[in-house]
């Protein structure tokens with residue numbers, strides 16, 4: 001069987017995007033993993049699947065698979081690519097759409113300058129909702145946030161925990177370029193306090209309107225940018241009293257902008273969504 005796909009990226013976080021409305025796409029986790037493999041497949045951080053909606057009043061259903069083959073709840077950079085894809089393919093004529101994910105509805109909007117802004121919904125800040133097991137831990141209060149101590153690689157790091165539909169642990173570092181992302185990232189990702197694993201963010205505050213960010217993503221390793229990671233980092237930075245909305249987020253693959261009005265309010269993620277090439281692959 002042949003599968004039509006489009007290769008896209010958002011600030012260097014790369015995707016295989018598949019239309020499952022006009023072709024049969026029922027693949028196993030192992031088949032997704034092979035497609036995303038950079039040597040034996042097409043290569044991507046995530047695979048994004050465009051489906052008909054299940055819920056009334058929504059335009060599409062958006063499914064996300066990490067490059068390890070596992071299905072996950074949310075992907076922010078992918079949401080921008082998703083909106084560009086459905087517009088370019090003529091699946092939607094609207095500049096704003098409503099899209100259902102495993103964890104709620106998001107609303108991407110195509111901007112006139114070619115970028116995409118996504119209403120990602122409100123962050124969830126209760127550790128149990130991340131999920132994070134805080135039982136018996138003595139958190140350090142910083143502003144409105146609790147920084148949780150995590151023993152990692154023989155030392156204690158303090159993380160903010162935030163759910164953007166998917167789980168994030170964000171720590172503030174002095175210099176993101178020398179931060180131990182490759183070594184500490186996997187240890188945080190699989191830390192037993194996070195029963196569904198976690199995306200590990202390393203944020204350097206440049207000033208109150210600008211951060212540098214690297215994210216070791218759950219199920220994908222370090223990526224050149226992580227949209228939900230940027231949302232979580234800015235939410236954590238605002239709650240810690242370090243940042244003011246809107247905040248520019250410099251990732252290794254490009255620039256994102258995040259705006260947040262405070263607890264209960266949605267987070268807005270803006271940035272690029274680029275098509276690289278189209279293809280057909282035998283599966």
Ligand SMILES: N[C@@H](CCC[C@H](N)C(=O)O)C(=O)O
Pocket residue numbers: 013045046066072073074075076077078166167199217218219220223225226227228229
């Ligand atoms: N790259 C994404 C996040 C993709 C999912 C993540 N790895 C997870 O497992 O939660 C983004 O741009 O948000």
